[in-house]
Amino acid sequence: MLTVPGRTYRNCDGISRRNFLQVGAPLLGLGLSSLLERESIAADATRDKGRSLIVFWTHGGMSQQDTYDMKPDSPAEYRGPYRPIKTNVPGTIVGERFARQAKVMDKIAQVRSVFHENGIHAPSAHWMQTGYFGPTLARIAAQHPSFGSVINKALGSRSPHMPAYIAVPKAEAFGYQKSVYLGASYDPFEVGADPNSKNFKVPNLALPGGLDLSNVRKRRDLLVRFDSLRRDIDRTGVMDGLDAFKSKALEMVTGEEVRKAFEIDSEPAALRDRYGRHQYGQSALLARRLVEAGARVVTVNTGYWDHHNEVHQNLEQHLPPLDAAMATLLEDLEQRGMLENTLVYCAGEFGRTPLINGHAGRDHWSNCFTVMLAGGGIVGGRVVGASERHGGGVQERPSTPLDVLATIYYAMGISLGTHNEDASGRPVSIVGGGRPIHELT
Amino acid sequence: MLAMVLFGSPEVRAGDDPVRIAFAADVVPILTKLGCNSGGCHGKSTGQNGFKLSLLGFVPEFDHESLVKEARGRRVFAGDPDSSLLLQKAIGRVPHGGGRRLRIGSADYQVLADWIRQGAAPPRADDPVLVELTMTPTRGVLQVNSNEQLKLSAKFSNGTRRDVTRQALYLSNEPEIGGVDGSGSVTTGERGGLFAVLARYGGKMAVYQGTVPFGKATEPVALPKDASPVDRFLVEGWARLGVLPSEEVDDATLIRRLSLDICGTLPTVAEVRAFEADRRPDRRTRLINRLLDRPEYAAYFAMKWADILRNRGKGYSTSKQRPGTALFAGWIRDSLATNKPYDQFVAEILTATGSQRENPPTVWYRQVRTSVDYVESVAQAFLGVRIQCAQCHHHPFEPWSQADYYGLAAVFARVGRRGGFADAEVPTNEQIYVRSSGQVRHPRTGRVIPPRPLGGPDLSLSPFDDPRQRFARWLAGRDNPFFARTMVNRMWGHFLGRGLVHPIDDSRSSNPPSNPELLEWLTRDFIASGYDLKHLVGRIAGSRAYRTSSQPNDSNRLDTQSYARFYPRRLKAEVLLDAFSQVLDVPTVFPGDRGGKFPSGTRAIELPDENVSVHFLDVFGRPDRRSACECERTDDPALAQALELVSSTEIQRKLADKSGFVTRLAANKKTHSENVQELFVRIFSRRPRDEESRTALEYLESEPDRKAAYQSLMWALLATNEFLFIH
DSSP: OEEETTEEEOSOOOOSOGGGGGTTOGGGGTTTHHHHTTOGGGGSOOOOOOOEEEEEEOTTOOOSTTTTSOOTTSOHHHHOSOOEEEOSSTTOEEEGGGHHHHTTGGGEEEEEEEOOSOOSHHHHHHHHHHSSOOOOSSSOOOOSOOHHHHHHHHHOOSSSSSOSEEEESOOOTTSTTSOGGGOGGGSOEEOOSOTTSTTOOOTTTSOOTTOOHHHHHHHHHHHHHHHHHTGGGOOSSTTHHHHHHHHHHHHHHHSSHHHHHTOGGGSOHHHHHHHOSSHHHHHHHHHHHHHHTTOSEEEEEOOOOOOSSSHHHHHHHHHHHHHHHHHHHHHHHHHTTOGGGEEEEEEOSOEEOSSOOTTSOOOEEOSSEEEEEEETTOOTTOEEOEEOTTSSSEEEOOBOHHHHHHHHHHHHTOOTTOEEEOTTSOEEESSTTOOOOGGGO | OHHHHHHSSGGGSSSSSSSOOOIIIIIHHHHHHTTTTSTTTTTSTTOBTTBOOOGGGSOHHHHHHHHHTSGGGTSOOTTSGGGOHHHHHHTTSSOOTTOOOOOTTSHHHHHHHHHHHTTOOOOOTTSOOEEEEEEEOSEEEOOTTOEEEOEEEEEETTSOEEEOTTTSEEEESOTTTEEEOTTSEEEEOSSOEEEEEEEEETTEEEEEEEEEOSSSOOOOOOOOTTOOHHHHHHHHHHHHHTOOOOOBOOHHHHHHHHIIIIISSOOOHHHHHHHHHOOOTTHHHHHHHHHHTSHHHHHHHHHHHHHHTTOOOOOSTTOOOOOSHHHHHHHHHHHHHTTOOHHHHHHHHHTOOBOTTTOGGGGHHHHOOSHHHHHHHHIIIIIOOOOGGGGTSOOTTSSOOHHHHHHHHHHTTTEEEESSOSSSSSOSSOEEEEOSOOOEEOTTTOOEEOOOOTTOOOOOOOTTSOHHHHHHHHHHSTTOSSHHHHHHHHHHHHHHSSOSSSSTTOOBTTBOOSSHHHHHHHHHHHHHTTSOHHHHHHHHHTSTGGGBOSSOOTTTTTOOSSOSSOOOEEOOHHHHHHHHHHHHTOOOOOBOGGGOBOOTTOOGGGOSSSOSOOHHHHHTTOOOOOSSOGGGSOOOOOHHHHHHHHHOHHHHHHHHOTTSHHHHHHHSSSOHHHHHHHHHHHHHSSOOOHHHHHHHHHHHHHOSOHHHHHHHHHHHHHTSHHHHEEO
């Protein structure tokens, strides 16, 4: 068990057994009422608000002090070379490499007081993406589902043909963006290619060598015939799930809708330029297209932010492209009237040390760091929480990974009383002791 | 006197003095009933809004402290009980996140108020203790859409007894079949089936088992002459439920089932034809025995055991060593091939010492390294019990306490390790030995807990004995309630698609077996056979029940518990990949260490561990071997599976391979009609129906490119549900 100031984390969030999960199932007025009526959670059922989520995952850990949480009054060895600039929100400053975001800061919320208690990539990445501490460096296997999978399970896709949860270009290497005990149905669909590459194509939708679309259509027709000739092998519905996925896959490969969503070439060149002709920019643009076509969660895994050496030199490669991608995305979403229904989230497993090290780098820092949220009903322009004078610890409003996830689930309309059963049948809360950051919702 | 007014009987209070209210016996059950200490509210580990109770009231001392000593004494106020926060919140007069729970003046309200007025006394050593909870009735047969009122009676240590029907909590395991409300009234739904209702009061539990017939209870169907005792029990179950079993399958369907379930392998065309031609009365037994003698039987069940025993090859991302998993996999395979008695098999694993080279089962201790691992792996794999809950609190639905959990952990407290890399997940040179000391403490009380298996004797021993040896002997004892039963249930689940206890490793009094007599008989039979695994397979796979068709009839369409029809299930990832390889006659290439490959012709069911990167296997649910739960292997459908079927380069490679089956088929001189006959047997172990032949022939004749035509036809047949499922 791990004790964090003011809160207790433990692996057991157990309350009961599977029946507890069925909160809200209409038939259960009877059996469970004695317990469930009394569960305060029963009140807030999941209500699909039609929202989607776009995530920028800063794998490796982005430096908060060079970006959102500047410390201009600190000594040079803390504050680094970047200067703060004003934003369109009076009193809020950001690092100068976020000049584009500074102009849309009124849409961006920051939580500057996120913390957890681990300083190693894998356990921290698990903590931030599942809400729970679990794996260690030595035992790295994922133990809980990612928030993307949780959302996928709770809400599904917004369109019958689109995968609900998509990773661009792939799911993060630790394996913490997957579904674990929720079941493979809720894993992300991996795009498998860099949308900024020339002739960007999705390998999973591409046809294997020697096949063309007409072949696959013939195959599909044959399959449908043969499957329907043997309907009698099962009339109880156990094969319906796979059947549905079979038609979805065939529709994705042979149909227009999904293929079109991935056709980033059809965007005006000027807009593509504005997003930026780099992996960040084109991934963000692709994410917008996928959300438009009905995807529920799109996670962009771009860049490796683990800058132990020469942090500022390295950030030059990452900050301007991320800035262009993020700012353009927010503008673009707003212009299309999609911002209210598209939540944007940018975070990594932790931040970086306030004090610059002997290699001009910054090391891992989980004591206090910043995450960014925008759109999706989040109050823009707001800064929640604060770090200490030089950035060391939380100064006010400590926020745990589960608080952040609870905020996201809340914004998406997912009941915070949702529990999922782990492999042993124990129900695990999606938010544990976390609570939505109400200042933002 | 107040009590007498309220309840009309001096028996209502547990205490000798009818007026004195005992905290544990009188107050805590009310908190439980009202849901105050549930996992969603104050019972969760973080409490709620600064007020924490023990989960479901299992630690009354703690609850008393919380109520009386915390929050500056505002929660209970003896001078004016009605203004106590406990009551003010519960009646909703002071804002309460949990809403209004209690009415002023209700019986429960009065008990709480009286207790406060009497000084909110803590639990006393001489307080009466609940000793027994009795449910009446314990079993019942109910029609659909009907009701039954349960009665619950509590007996206390001082001899008093009282009706607690309205004070208990109830939970049904199948609420759609038989639900229960807070007053113990059972209501059945629209359809038949089996259900159980758990009642909980004051830390004790009682269970009611209900049967709702699908139709009118029927006469037991006549058994065939060669029916086994297994069938006798099922027939009785079907009669109780009012269902009729589906037809018996034909030989072609049976050989496909048996080959896939015993050997993880499709039957060949020759095998199908030979079996169909065999008219000897014992041909099925002969087939089962033949299959059990094949190396594929050992390979396939070794794979199953390697999942349960977590023979895991993945290390930290940088470590590429394959740490003894091949040795362990080989040891498991040999044990199964030689039909090592199951008790011996398990004892050799649990008591293993030495290194992987001299004693491969020590590899089990590679993955199973901590108290949590020991307890959960052993409980789930060999006892069929999910005891995880009791790590942090008393199990909410079973008698398991933290002392039971840590008692089991203590069996392994003296496991020592020497050598190996300290920081690698799976050290390669580790030696397992028994240390002379090592103990486990209760996390709450700090007391040292002696080694003790669940419900078993204290195994405290001299430093020269290994508690694991005693534990293994306890396991294999003839009266061990868990060990043989769990294995029988596991094997039943393997062949029939659902354990008699379901899930297979979740045995609880609140989760009774669907056919207790059958489970008991099979368990006795398995023990009597000397834990003979092949004998057990013969019993199950040789039964009429196993030959029941998956096509439902009107009476059993909705049945999911009594095996009146065969429940179809998808082929396991490895079996499916091997089936593709076999039908198309193109082996899969499996990447090995350091850029090497496994020998050509290696089958997926023979792979030593899960650290062989094959996308197909991952998307079709190959488990990561993170836990001892077979549920980790999933046959959940997923989009990625369908995409793999549609656009995988691997399947297309197999279809197009120059020396593969499809190329040969396309090049042969036979007519389409002859080929279609052959390939249906090859794929489905049966001849095509007329309409299927017609469809296939029409397509083949419409395609000018014979090769492409056969590729597409084969693909379509291999993507059908009939191929993907055992049915």
